[in-house]
Amino acid sequence: MILSRLSRLLSANDGARLTGYVRWSLAYCIAQGVTLALAAPIVGALLEGETARAAAWLVPLLIGTTVTWQLQYTSVRGGFEIALALLDTLRHRIGEHVVALPLGWFTPANVGRLSVTLGQGVMDILGLPAHQLTPLMRAVVTPAVLIVTLALYDGHMALAAAIVTPALAATYWWAGRLGRSVDSSAHAATAEAGERMVEFAQSQLILRAFGCGDHGHAAFDRALVTQNRAKRRQLWVVLPPLLANSWVAQLSFLSLMACATALALEDSEPHRIAMLVAMLVLVNRIVEPLTEVAIYSAGIRMASAHIDAVETILAARALPVPTVPAPPPTRCDIAFHKVSFAYSPDLPVLDGLDLTLPACTTTGLVGASGAGKSTILRLIARFWDPDEGSIQIGGVELHRLDRADLMSLIAPVFQETYLFSGTLRDNVLLGRPDASEAELREAAGLSRLDDVVVRLPAGWDSPVGEGGTLLSGGERQRVAVARALLKGAPILLFDEATGALDPESQAAVADGLRRLHGRATMLVISHQLETLSHVDRIAVLDRGRVVEEGTHDELVALGGRYVEFRNARAAAEGWSLPTRREPARNRPG
Numbered sequence: 043m044i045l046s047r048l049s050r051l052l053s054a055n056d057g058a059r060l061t062g063y064v065r066w067s068l069a070y071c072i073a074q075g076v077t078l079a080l081a082a083p084i085v086g087a088l089l090e091g092e093t094a095r096a097a098a099w100l101v102p103l104l105i106g107t108t109v110t111w112q113l114q115y116t117s118v119r120g121g122f123e124i125a126l127a128l129l130d131t132l133r134h135r136i137g138e139h140v141v142a143l144p145l146g147w148f149t150p151a152n153v154g155r156l157s158v159t160l161g162q163g164v165m166d167i168l169g170l171p172a173h174q175l176t177p178l179m180r181a182v183v184t185p186a187v188l189i190v191t192l193a194l195y196d197g198h199m200a201l202a203a204a205i206v207t208p209a210l211a212a213t214y215w216w217a218g219r220l221g222r223s224v225d226s227s228a229h230a231a232t233a234e235a236g237e238r239m240v241e242f243a244q245s246q247l248i249l250r251a252f253g254c255g256d257h258g259h260a261a262f263d264r265a266l267v268t269q270n271r272a273k274r275r276q277l278w279v280v281l282p283p284l285l286a287n288s289w290v291a292q293l294s295f296l297s298l299m300a301c302a303t304a305l306a307l308e309d310s311e312p313h314r315i316a317m318l319v320a321m322l323v324l325v326n327r328i329v330e331p332l333t334e335v336a337i338y339s340a341g342i343r344m345a346s347a348h349i350d351a352v353e354t355i356l357a358a359r360a361l362p363v364p365t366v367p368a369p370p371p372t373r374c375d376i377a378f379h380k381v382s383f384a385y386s387p388d389l390p391v392l393d394g395l396d397l398t399l400p401a402c403t404t405t406g407l408v409g410a411s412g413a414g415k416s417t418i419l420r421l422i423a424r425f426w427d428p429d430e431g432s433i434q435i436g437g438v439e440l441h442r443l444d445r446a447d448l449m450s451l452i453a454p455v456f457q458e459t460y461l462f463s464g465t466l467r468d469n470v471l472l473g474r475p476d477a478s479e480a481e482l483r484e485a486a487g488l489s490r491l492d493d494v495v496v497r498l499p500a501g502w503d504s505p506v507g508e509g510g511t512l513l514s515g516g517e518r519q520r521v522a523v524a525r526a527l528l529k530g531a532p533i534l535l536f537d538e539a540t541g542a543l544d545p546e547s548q549a550a551v552a553d554g555l556r557r558l559h560g561r562a563t564m565l566v567i568s569h570q571l572e573t574l575s576h577v578d579r580i581a582v583l584d585r586g587r588v589v590e591e592g593t594h595d596e597l598v599a600l601g602g603r604y605v606e607f608r609n610a611r612a613a614a615e616g617w618s619l620p621t622r623r624e625p626a627r628n629r630p631g
């Protein structure tokens with residue numbers, strides 16, 4: 043049930059507080075029912091002209107009201123405390139779980155769902171104890187207590203009141219069933235619309251450059267239309283059970299009035315009539331809360347759908363963490379032993395790969411596009427675990443290392459450079475916040491970021507913009523390289539880290555990296571083979587395996603895949619676009 047699901051989201055301590063809150067709420071609802079029931083003898087006594095008796099009943103009414111207030115305060119306070127605990131726990135639990143998930147989990151659909159869950163979802167869930175559960179309990183328990191009280195006065199009246207209970211339960215069940223069927227599609231449509239909106243915003247440059255302005259937003263449009271439809275359906279579908287709930291409540295009023303009239307016709311003695319009128323006062327307090335059941339149940343159903351989403355996120359399998367992590371390795375050689383890996387079972391990327399990167403050497407990795415070079419780099423950073431085989435740093439399996447220890451060993455530069463909104467200095471210092479000014483300048487010199495710093499009016503304090511949009515692609519790459527170098531990690535991983543630089547800057551950065559030779563284990567992925575001519579070893583990747591290994595000269599002498607690859611690159615680089623007068627050179631076909 044909803045309470046046990048809420049309890050599972052909380053810590054053991056807060057789970058016990060939830061049980062306490064529910065008990066206090068129940069006590070409050072019962073106390074309210076009993077206190078309201080005290081109105082009947084007072085009204086009865088007044089109608090019979092027995093004011094002294096009526097006044098005597100005021101004392102228990104006063105006590106009941108005070109107790110109800112106190113219990114209401116305790117229960118509302120308990121509900122808010124649980125809501126605050128949920129606010130704390132949910133975002134932390136989701137956040138901590140998500141950072142441990144493999145990178146493959148971060149599909150646009152999952153990211154969209156995560157954003158809805160962390161925003162609206164968490165607020166709806168904590169709204170349960172803060173605003174929804176107590177009123178729902180009150181709408182059910184208080185009338186139940188009043189029906190029991192009615193039974194003490196008159197069995198017929200109690201029966202007439204209780205008769206609507208199955209109908210009410212049926213409308214509650216009906217509303218839940220209908221609602222659940224539309225809620226999941228509304229949630230999916232909202233996540234999809236969010237995803238398409240981000241895609242639309244990020245792809246503006248491409249859409250406009252290719253003149254897709256008008257129909258480029260078709261996917262976004264469709265997602266919005268689907269979301270609107272789903273939301274409209276969500277509103278319409280719950281309407282009939284809401285109306286049915288209200289009708290059932292009205293019906294109960296009618297049946298109670300009819301029952302009271304029939305009883306009065308049977309026996310019109312003044313004392314009896316006074317009692318019936320007094321009971322009708324209670325009847326009103328039974329019917330009113332019943333009409334609210336469907337309203338609160340809709341809120342609870344929506345929160346329950348968000349709990350589904352939280353449970354799905356928390357059920358995603360995180361990368362296993364060692365219970366007792368191995369001590370960080372003292373050497374930094376990297377060894378892949380018979381490693382196989384696939385993003386999806388039908389598309390293997392690495393197939394029994396063996397590769398060793400000796401400590402403090404530089405290895406170049408080449409291979410056709412899609413051969414799996416970046417995948418090797420990501421496996422070293424443990425974005426995923428291999429399906430088979432082992433990857434070790436200094437003889438220690440990656441999965442036995444504490445995540446923070448592993449991250450302190452490596453400094454990666456990925457193909458997609460992301461900069462955080464802030465200044466150049468902030469972005470480079472991310473590599474090592476406590477770096478000195480001299481170390482910052484050294485990293486800038488090696489990555490040729492110093493050229494950029496000199497050129498920009500505010501120098502190191504120049505803003506880079508959201509995602510680094512105020513810098514050119516080449517400038518962003520220099521920041522990323524400087525950031526990695528500043529970290530001073532013993533393993534440096536470069537994935538096309540200078541691909542956006544002009545040849546002169548590329549050569550300068552390659553020269554800078556050469557100066558680090560012997561100080562770190564480096565893996566350099568590059569399609570510009572000339573940047574690899576001075577590395578210690580080159581590994582050629584083909585069909586998920588290393589097919590050739592050696593120095594540049596050894597591989598050239600071998601005349602195998604490396605040479606084929608180099609010739610293909612050279613041929614591609616020799617292409618030229620045809621001018622009006624001159625036909626294309628070296629064009630395929």
Ligand SMILES: Nc1ncnc2c1ncn2[C@@H]1O[C@H](COP(=O)(O)OP(=O)(O)OP(=O)(O)O)[C@@H](O)[C@H]1O
Binds near residue numbers: 409410413414418
């Ligand atoms: N996150 C992912 N999910 C599914 N498949 C992926 C993912 N990343 C890469 N792939 C696929 O895995 C294969 C290897 O990709 P990888 O990026 O490692 O190649 P690469 O050799 O680095 O290519 P390039 O030189 O073009 O950067 C490709 O077929 C690619 O489509």
